[in-house]
Amino acid sequence: MSKVANTDGYENYEVFAREKLDGQLAHVGCVFAPNRELAAAQAGLTYSERPWVEMCVAPASAFIRCIGEQGDHVLGYA
Amino acid sequence: MATEKSEVQMDLPDNLPEEERALLERIHAGELIEEMSDLTPRYRAVLEKTLTIAAQGEVTVLTWAHTGYDKAPDLGAKIAISASIQDEVGHAHQQGMLLERFGVSMQEKAFNEDPLRYISFPIMEFPVRSYIEFVVAQSLLDRSGRYTTWDIELHCSFAPYRRALKKVNFEEAFHFRHGAYWTEYYWNHSEETRQAVQDAIDWIFPWGIQWYGRPDNMKSMNDQITYQVRKWSNDTMRGKWLQNACKWLNRLKGAKFPAYFDEETSTWRINDDHPVPMNANNETHEWNREVVGWDDMIRYWKSGGPMRPSAYERLQREEWGELLW
Numbered sequence: 001m002s003k004v005a006n007t008d009g010y011e012n013y014e015v016f017a018r019e020k021l022d023g024q025l026a027h028v029g030c031v032f033a034p035n036r037e038l039a040a041a042q043a044g045l046t047y048s049e050r051p052w053v054e055m056c057v058a059p060a061s062a063f064i065r066c067i068g069e070q071g072d073h074v075l076g077y078a
Numbered sequence: 079m080a081t082e083k084s085e086v087q088m089d090l091p092d093n094l095p096e097e098e099r100a101l102l103e104r105i106h107a108g109e110l111i112e113e114m115s116d117l118t119p120r121y122r123a124v125l126e127k128t129l130t131i132a133a134q135g136e137v138t139v140l141t142w143a144h145t146g147y148d149k150a151p152d153l154g155a156k157i158a159i160s161a162s163i164q165d166e167v168g169h170a171h172q173q174g175m176l177l178e179r180f181g182v183s184m185q186e187k188a189f190n191e192d193p194l195r196y197i198s199f200p201i202m203e204f205p206v207r208s209y210i211e212f213v214v215a216q217s218l219l220d221r222s223g224r225y226t227t228w229d230i231e232l233h234c235s236f237a238p239y240r241r242a243l244k245k246v247n248f249e250e251a252f253h254f255r256h257g258a259y260w261t262e263y264y265w266n267h268s269e270e271t272r273q274a275v276q277d278a279i280d281w282i283f284p285w286g287i288q289w290y291g292r293p294d295n296m297k298s299m300n301d302q303i304t305y306q307v308r309k310w311s312n313d314t315m316r317g318k319w320l321q322n323a324c325k326w327l328n329r330l331k332g333a334k335f336p337a338y339f340d341e342e343t344s345t346w347r348i349n350d351d352h353p354v355p356m357n358a359n360n361e362t363h364e365w366n367r368e369v370v371g372w373d374d375m376i377r378y379w380k381s382g383g384p385m386r387p388s389a390y391e392r393l394q395r396e397e398w399g400e401l402l403w
Binding site: 007028029030031032045046047048049050068 | 112164165167168171172175178185242245248249252
């Protein structure tokens with residue numbers, strides 16, 4: 001039986017994290033998830049390379065590009 | 079976004095389509111490519127192929143690493159293997175997410191690929207025999223793997239690929255430092271563990287030498303280099319790995335490995351009597367210590383080690399867990 005997931009309803013989420021309290025909240029990557037809660041869980045597991053003090057996710061579709069070429073892709077696959 | 083102007087002279091075939099030539103001029107002028115719409119057919123193909131090999135290769139590290147669980151001596155060691163697997167899944171994720179932009183399903187590549195066609199190194203298809211072997215492999219082969227991904231982070235003309243590898247390279251460096259720390263610990267712990275480290279070096283070190291494949295003079299025109307997906311050639315990476323790995327191994331006083339320091343050139347060199355390349359014996363888990371042709375070696379790589387296809391069949395059945403704890 002195929003193990004390929006049904007990804008209907010999934011969307012890209014951008015992941016941001018801060019390493020130090022006085023540091024910038026920076027884009028660290030993206031995840032593809034069926035809802036906000038699972039996006040947050042997946043981001044925490046995937047981007048565990050540093051002891052972040054803050055991490056958050058947002059739907060990629062929520063971002064409006066100000067500088068750089070317009071496109072339908074997510075922010076940049078950090 | 080621009081980077082340093084390339085010093086590589088373009089030597090391109092006359093019949094190259096104009097759009098390919100125009101893109102190469104941008105790349106060789108130092109421009110970084112960001113948009114998928116800018117990719118020409120040939121550039122897109124080499125990026126897709128590079129990503130596919132890399133993403134599938136990351137998956138095969140976890141099917142190898144998990145065979146070390148029941149050999150780990152304590153809970154800390156099991157956690158270290160777990161952390162390594164989690165990282166490797168993350169590396170497959172990074173490159174798999176990027177691969178999806180090329181219209182390739184990473185789910186398909188991981189879970190529906192023919193297990194006989196999985197892209198990997200045979201060493202990833204030999205079960206881990208001891209935790210010492212695991213940490214020695216980390217110290218030497220995560221080091222070799224990092225040169226491949228580091229090259230792309232530093233030099234790739236496709237900007238998203240550079241960014242995707244920042245996390246990967248950070249963790250690969252952590253892996254080989256973790257492996258080096260524990261290799262040194264076991265080297266100095268007892269005569270028994272020292273011998274186990276030496277045995278592991280005897281097995282693992284030659285895989286590092288062969289990691290980068292054919293010598294440059296045996297490769298045909300390489301679009302990875304032409305389109306600056308990477309900058310370092312096979313021989314360049316092999317040389318960097320050899321210097322770095324030997325310098326570290328030399329700190330293990332008395333450790334034997336098939337290389338010597340050439341005082342004249344101040345570089346480490348592979349011993350003249352060390353067979354390169356050579357194949358391993360899937361039944362005895364040892365090297366056949368005789369030189370083979372590079373074509374023979376590539377054929378052996380494609381046929382794989384003793385865990386092919388069972389490791390990938392198991393992955394695709396999602397049979398995980400009973401050996402974890």
